[in-house]
Amino acid sequence: MAAAHKVNSMDNPTIVIDDVSKAYGSTQVLRNCSTRIGKGEVVVVCGPSGSGKSTLIKCVNGLEPFQSGSITVEGIEVGSPRTNLPKLRMRIGMVFQHFELYPHMTALENIMLAQVRALKRSRVEAETRSRSLLKRVGLEAKADSRPANLSGGQQQRVAIARALALDPQVMLFDEPTSALDPEMISEVLDVMIELAGEGMTMVVVTHEMGFARRVADRVIFMDQGRIVEDAAKEPFFAAPASERAREFLSKILAH
């Protein structure tokens, strides 16, 4: 049923990436990337390092500029100079590999900042919302802790709460578990799985193929700046179409 809903939603996709290319000087990092992501879809982006995965999702919220092609999020052109990027970014949550919590603020203040300053919520409302999000990620007791006093897994859960605090329509995850000790990976993945279960539209750059098998609807495989494969989860894992993806999968699943 959920799948049917998602298929229908492709008539009016949440994210449209159309023929996007990007270069740093003479280094081509994205080559003619195109894909569409429907409302409620969970898409895992994988591929070897340097393949352009992180760059691609940072283009989606305008953190990385791109030279050609277009990206729209809920119909709004990301690359247009007329687009109010801060306003658009409030609708797109992002979680980073190294958490990027503000070190001079407590967990609670980290989650409150953009609510108060960008979304213009009252402090009382922002605090209430922040505490309920902390509770949701299992860290209500850590509201007054500084990031330095939290474990990696705890920091990443606070970072997820910070992104969710703006009630985004889309969540982007840039290798959210690759900087974590193995025993902390599942506490972060659990939060993400729950989020996927609630119907959040998610684009997740990750090497966690277990997560992909469990919650992804689609898998995008990138290599050398190209989207080499863009397939539903089952066919991708059963038999990837490209040699490059087969090789990558065998390496990553071998250990």
Next chain:
Amino acid sequence: MPEVILKNLPFMLQGLATSLQISAMVAFGGTLLGLVVAVILYSRVPVLSAVSRIYIEFIRGTPLLVVLFIAFFGLPALFGYQTTAYKATVVAFILFIGAYLAEDIRSGLMTVKPTLTQAALATGLTHGQALRFVVVPIAVRRIIPTLFNQYVRLFKFTSVASVIGVSEFTGNAMLVNAREFQPVTILAFVALTYLVICLILSGIGRWLYARLAVN
């Protein structure tokens, strides 16, 4: 305490009060100026960053006393306004220390990872808000020891202001010496007083750094 000091203490302390007052104003004004210039350079604001660069290089290549003379004699003559030795001192010292503070603050801003700014922008904060609430507070906390090093420097600079007639601590003490002629005792008192105040300032810096520093 030697009698010559006790007898002239009120006059000398009056000078010390002036020195401290100038220092406080210059520390505040200079930090503000340094912050503005540092943010302009860090954000690569067109035109303004070129102006900032010229300002910093000019100050670094000019002796403090010359900057003081420019503020007291040069600028009023050039632009036809009246000033006082006190005002000229405050202006000159703010301009002087501001250039050094700008470089210190800029180097602090550079220590903040670009990805942290990206994280702030990703939540919908504007560039200005990301600077104000995230980058600047982190940078300033990291350079507290450097800031206080500059505050110690500028407190000692105030002794130069007597040259244009400001009744600050050193100048007043030297007036006392001209009357009493007990240079060893008076200079020992003066030097010791500067030392104690500088130690207190450094102590405050260390205390603040221990409380506020972030990794």
